[in-house]
Amino acid sequence: MAPLEPVLAPPPTRAHVSVARLSRYWYVACTSRELRLKPLARTVLGLPLVLFRSTDGPTALLDRCPHRNVPLSAGAVREGTLECAYHGWRFGNGGRCVAIPALCEPPGHRGRDAEAFPVIERDGLVWVYGDAQAPPTTEPPSLGCGPGYATVRAQMTFEGSLHAVAENTLDVPHTAFLHRGLFRKPGRDLEITCQVTRSADRVECRYVGEPRPTGLIGRLLAPQGGTVEHADRFLLPCLTQVEYRLGESSHVVAWQALTPETDFVTRIYAVLHFRVPLLPGWLVRLVVEPVARRILRQDAAMLRQQTASIQRFGGERYVSTDVDVLGPHIWHLLKRAERGDAPTEPLERTVTMRV
Amino acid sequence: MAPLEPVLAPPPTRAHVSVARLSRYWYVACTSRELRLKPLARTVLGLPLVLFRSTDGPTALLDRCPHRNVPLSAGAVREGTLECAYHGWRFGNGGRCVAIPALCEPPGHRGRDAEAFPVIERDGLVWVYGDAQAPPTTEPPSLGCGPGYATVRAQMTFEGSLHAVAENTLDVPHTAFLHRGLFRKPGRDLEITCQVTRSADRVECRYVGEPRPTGLIGRLLAPQGGTVEHADRFLLPCLTQVEYRLGESSHVVAWQALTPETDFVTRIYAVLHFRVPLLPGWLVRLVVEPVARRILRQDAAMLRQQTASIQRFGGERYVSTDVDVLGPHIWHLLKRAERGDAPTEPLERTVTMRV
Amino acid sequence: MAPLEPVLAPPPTRAHVSVARLSRYWYVACTSRELRLKPLARTVLGLPLVLFRSTDGPTALLDRCPHRNVPLSAGAVREGTLECAYHGWRFGNGGRCVAIPALCEPPGHRGRDAEAFPVIERDGLVWVYGDAQAPPTTEPPSLGCGPGYATVRAQMTFEGSLHAVAENTLDVPHTAFLHRGLFRKPGRDLEITCQVTRSADRVECRYVGEPRPTGLIGRLLAPQGGTVEHADRFLLPCLTQVEYRLGESSHVVAWQALTPETDFVTRIYAVLHFRVPLLPGWLVRLVVEPVARRILRQDAAMLRQQTASIQRFGGERYVSTDVDVLGPHIWHLLKRAERGDAPTEPLERTVTMRV
Structure with a gap:
């Protein structure tokens, strides 16, 4: 007979969890x-x-x-x-x-x-x-970049599902709170436009009219300020990309390859390429690397709490709003791919967000 | 497939555990x-x-x-x-x-x-x-007291069910063994009479003819000795009270509010009011507080072992005797309340106990 | 509702585990x-x-x-x-x-x-x-020895099933790898003959033509080299014995009494009797005892990894070869005894092994 577990339990949930299992990738x-x-x-x-x-x-x-x-x-x-x-x-x-x-x-x-x-x-x-029986018909993507870029690499284990981690790496609203001061700050009260485009194997969001972020990283990448081109992308099943561009001179591409170790543990391999004006790569790397690690640790701590809460309650009960621009689409793509559905219809959408 | 658990198991029990779940309190x-x-x-x-x-x-x-x-x-x-x-x-x-x-x-x-x-x-x-949907029709009880009393407060988490903790706080026979010397000692070999009265929402036991307990606490409360009035009470669903009175001058009321965190973890909020002759409250508090905490820790350690044993064996297999004067009644009240039965019939009973 | 477990799982196995539960012993x-x-x-x-x-x-x-x-x-x-x-x-x-x-x-x-x-x-x-209800009809075996022997005793808890531990204590091929240098070494490349005899309650393997093992222990037991008589035995349900003899002068009998605490935790009580030429018992004990403990610790570490792997994959998927001379027979005896089958037919077999 198995030992008894404490069974006084939180209230029932829909017992949904955003976990998809895609092995042929x-x-x-x-x-x-x-x-x-x-x-x-x-x-x-x-x-x-x-x-x-x-x-x-x-x-x-x-x-x-x-x-x-x-x-x-x-x-x-x-x-x-x-x-x-x-x-x-x-x-x-x-x-x-x-x-x-x-x-x-x-x-x-x-x-x-x-x-x-x-x-x-x-x-x-x-x-x-991920499948020893079915020979692969695809090749893994390249996360390299052209000449003239400096590169920072990091890896970390997150206690969160691939979906929760993917949404987190591409989510803008949390940066003003969880990473307060490092990247964005709350209360700037600007409205920007988000253009969401979803196709068969990816979804991206382009932010129009976003001024340079006010935190440390923003000031470093764009010392003169100005409006940035910013896009966040998810590619099935495990890649996310954040891209910032300021004119010709500044360009940052941050790749995150997400590896599900189990349903609720995801290892993140981050590769950050950047080219900024005036400053040499080694100097920027000296500043960017510790800040990037700090941001990763803050995210890891929050995802650990989120996952513990989901497990404690026996499932998720998410409420999304318009400004959760990518998370629901990422789940849509993952779930269809797991079920083997025909590719989803292309979709375009515009929403406004306060940053 | 889940990992295999070690399954060589202790012998089957009736798989009963004295856990009741009462949310509308x-x-x-x-x-x-x-x-x-x-x-x-x-x-x-x-x-x-x-x-x-x-x-x-x-x-x-x-x-x-x-x-x-x-x-x-x-x-x-x-x-x-x-x-x-x-x-x-x-x-x-x-x-x-x-x-x-x-x-x-x-x-x-x-x-x-x-x-x-x-x-x-x-x-x-x-x-x-304990229920977010059903508005309460009752109010929480008051654990305060009149003027002239000194008060000691303590809280502690016990690894035991609400029933196991409630029985423990009101049980007399264990005090001579688990708290040997602090409160009672084994081997005094006196017979006293216990009058048990159970009504719809409570059960109490009055001890008749009990001389002053021989341990440290007893000597402090009644320096001249004498016969004490002693009553132990349980009130549905989570209150226990121990009361000692010696003539007009000495009076002790110990409340324990028990909060089930899970089926097998109970937090105890103890409020101890006392009035003793000759000594000022601060002085008594100085002596009583560490002893009270020591007694709580001894009880906590024993309940942890009891709960681990019950979980290891997959359930309880209690054998009660006449001198388990309150435990079975507490369980009777908890179980009826959980099932929503009509209030239990009043009951009076007298037993003898050797202290 | 129970908390969710990480459920991304290794591939299914036959979900077999070599665990037998024999209580009337x-x-x-x-x-x-x-x-x-x-x-x-x-x-x-x-x-x-x-x-x-x-x-x-x-x-x-x-x-x-x-x-x-x-x-x-x-x-x-x-x-x-x-x-x-x-x-x-x-x-x-x-x-x-x-x-x-x-x-x-x-x-x-x-x-x-x-x-x-x-x-x-x-x-x-x-x-x-192991059974409180059925009075025993047998007696425990004696692990003593005659006069003139020195004795070393040790006990240790192994994280492995009784079967896995029994096979390990009698297995020759692993000694050249797991205990490299202590007992045997890889690459000596000698072929020896193994005679396996199984009866109703035991199985033994006699090794014919084995030269003295090359490691530390072998050199101690037989300083002049020579061919040893070596036998490994399993006796239902929990005894293993390793015996070495070199002429009249050297004799080693190592008993291991295996006690299953749970399906996957086995306590080993080792009793090692030895008589060697020239050297006094206390001196040999001084050398043998730490080496014996080191060998036990290496085995314990390997069995812990084996058990963790079996639990992780949800079962065993063993592939045996001819040189797994005793493990499959031990399982055969344990399983029949657990099912209460009639005693197995006697069996004799000869295989060759490279040591």
Whole structure:
């Protein structure tokens, strides 16, 4: 008999949670720099994976030895193969079992192989395809940029669903409160226009007439002020992008690749490219990096509280308004893709927002 | 698939647990002193609540912003309203949404309000009614006292059901063992008479012929010894009272207001009024307060072990004897009230107990 | 409503786990040295037990006071009885309730007794029979030895099922990898013959032609090298034995009594008897004891990872080969005994293994 749980409970909710599970897509499993001599354990879509560099390049296996089910990530890379720490079985390209030391004959049959997932390394990121059975028909996107840009990278684990994290990375109204002073401030009381465009695999919002944000980051990017071009984008299933442009000189593109580890834990790989006038890249990076990390930590703390609250209440009960410009569309795209529906109809919409 | 749990289990029990859930009653959520400038998170009947002082007085809301479901208790009180930390939505009297900063029109419709629970502040305690839908037809009780008394207050969280905690606060036999020397001692071997009277909403036990308890507290309250008048009372759904009187001069009333946070976690708000001969109140308080806290801690530790054992075995298997004078009656009253039965018949009973 | 769990899950398995539950057998609950003046809490087969020395010798009761269900192990031994810490009830031989202090009559009826389990103390170990209702028809085995042996004892808790731990204690191939250098080394590349014999209640493997193991332990036991006689044995339901003999002079017998605390937690009581030439027992013990403990810790760490992996994936998916000489037979014996099948047919088998 299972131990009793405290069961006095919050009031019932609709028990909805904005979680979609999309396996036939590419997700970032780690950065190229993290994948070195030792096997690396990562979880993608709830799948425990071990990554290592085999003689054939980066390889991702289910993190479980077929023999006695211990995690292969506890083993070692030897001669381009992954050796299990318990009995020394070795696995090579494609998960093939290439050695069983105590056995007097060769490893032989396929049941002794480890399950392998497609892997592609690109622009410093190692992408894994979430389905070991269905060969991928697409390639992972490039998050690189042209010459003349400085780049800041960061990664962090958020306790939130992919949807909650994606909405958060693209949401403007919270920046004046949660990041008060760092990026925007409350009470400037300006009305701007938001143009929302949704197509089959993406949704974007362009902000028209937004003056330079008043916080530290805004002053750095546009020391002379002026009106910025600002767009926020979501691309199925796991990419968000924030872009700022001020004339010819200033340009910032912030990519976030979101990897669902479980339904409520999302790892974020952020890549921030920027080009600003007058100041050298290393100097801007010196200022931007700690502020970017602080913003990420504030978001992580808020999403952790949000997720704990949703779990405590047994589901979400969101109320959206016009100024939640992207969140509901992101959910629409995720849910349709999970169900395998035909691509959604294009949509255009304009709303006003006070910033 | 959920991870496997260790399932080798203790032997089956009747799987009974003495938990009753009574929502249409008043419970203490916090003390007046705790409710100051910041929002305060408390759990009552499994309900996550946030308390704050609005322009209309103490206010209790469900601790979840209607917008994105983060806890409102993470926010701040501004101008008599509660501001959410994520997007700055504000809630006023009765949970009314009074501001959505990024929205160009007023907050408008009711779906954006937070759920509010009735609150009454009385004698230094903030009481919350456990049902947001059904307006209360009763008022919380007063735990105050007349002039000439000194008062000690304490609060503590017990890992035990309301029933287990209520029985513990009124139980005499355990005091000689669990609180050995502080209040009573084992082996005095005196027989006293217990008169139990149960009515519709309460049960009390009067102890006849009990000499002054031999422990520290007893000696303080009745330095000359003598026979005490002693009564223990339970009042539906969450009040217990222990009263000692020695002639005209000495009088002690100990109230315990019990708030079920969950089925197996109960917060106890103790209010102890006393008047003793010769000694000034501050001096008695100096001695009584640490002893009272020590007794509470011993009870808390025992109830934690009891609850862990009940959860481990998957339920209770209590065996009561004649000297469990109140526990079974408390359960009878709680269970009938939970089922909505007609009030129980009055009952009188006399038993003997060795103290 | 229960809080939501992260449910993105690893791929489905056959959801098999090698757990058998055999209650009508003797298991070690503690050592004689551990059972002294205080009551001792131990878990056997998921049963929370309290052990103490009553006037009648070692006694094992269900660790729950019949009165209010607190653990009796929180109490004290007084005058050969076990006194509950809450109300002072006392329990004697066979769990009989012998005192209820506050009650004016004797404890009387049987419902107030604590459930007692058969106990036998033998060779420094306290064995408990896993069924309080069915009187045992067998006796616990003796793990003692004749004169002229030195003995090392150790105990440790393993996070693994009884089956996983039993297989591990008798498995040869892992020693070259998990215990690299301590006992065997990889790559010696010798073929030896393994003779497996299974009967109704046991299975053993005799290794023919095995040279002295190359690690530290091997060099100590057989300084002159030579061919060893080596046998590994499993006896239903919880005993494993490893025996090494080199001529007349060297002899090592390592017993492991395995006690399932829960399905996935097994306590191991190891008793190691040895007689080696030239060196005195105390000197060998000085060297063997830390190495034996190190080996146990390495095994414990590996089994913890194995169990966590099995629980994470929701079950086992083992692939065995010829050189898993005992594990599948141990499971066969455990499963038949759990189902109450007629004893299995005798079986003999020979395989070759590379060591």
